Amino acid sequence: MAAPRPPRPVCEVDRAFLELVGRPRSETSAASSVCSPEPPELRPFPVPRVGAREYILCNGHITDLFDELARAKGPRPTVGTDAPTG
Numbered sequence: 001m002a003a004p005r006p007p008r009p010v011c012e013v014d015r016a017f018l019e020l021v022g023r024p025r026s027e028t029s030a031a032s033s034v035c036s037p038e039p040p041e042l043r044p045f046p047v048p049r050v051g052a053r054e055y056i057l058c059n060g061h062i063t064d065l066f067d068e069l070a071r072a073k074g075p076r077p078t079v080g081t082d083a084p085t086g
């Protein structure tokens, strides 16, 4: 009676990092993150490169991706009063 669940989509965080950040995720600060429990979804953002399709990302990894893109864009802020160390 139980309808079979649709298969969980694969989180495309690795492809997104390679294409948008330009580095493998394993070389970024988001390397150790794991997928959120919720199934990944097709996201309108971040916008993929021309010709590429949109990314399927979980909640945690879309945050990681935006963090990394913001970091890669501008110079790092030099204030470090509340920056975690270690």
Ligand SMILES: [Zn+2]
Pocket: 011, 012, 013, 034, 035, 036, 040, 057, 058, 059, 060, 061
């Ligand atoms: Zn994920």
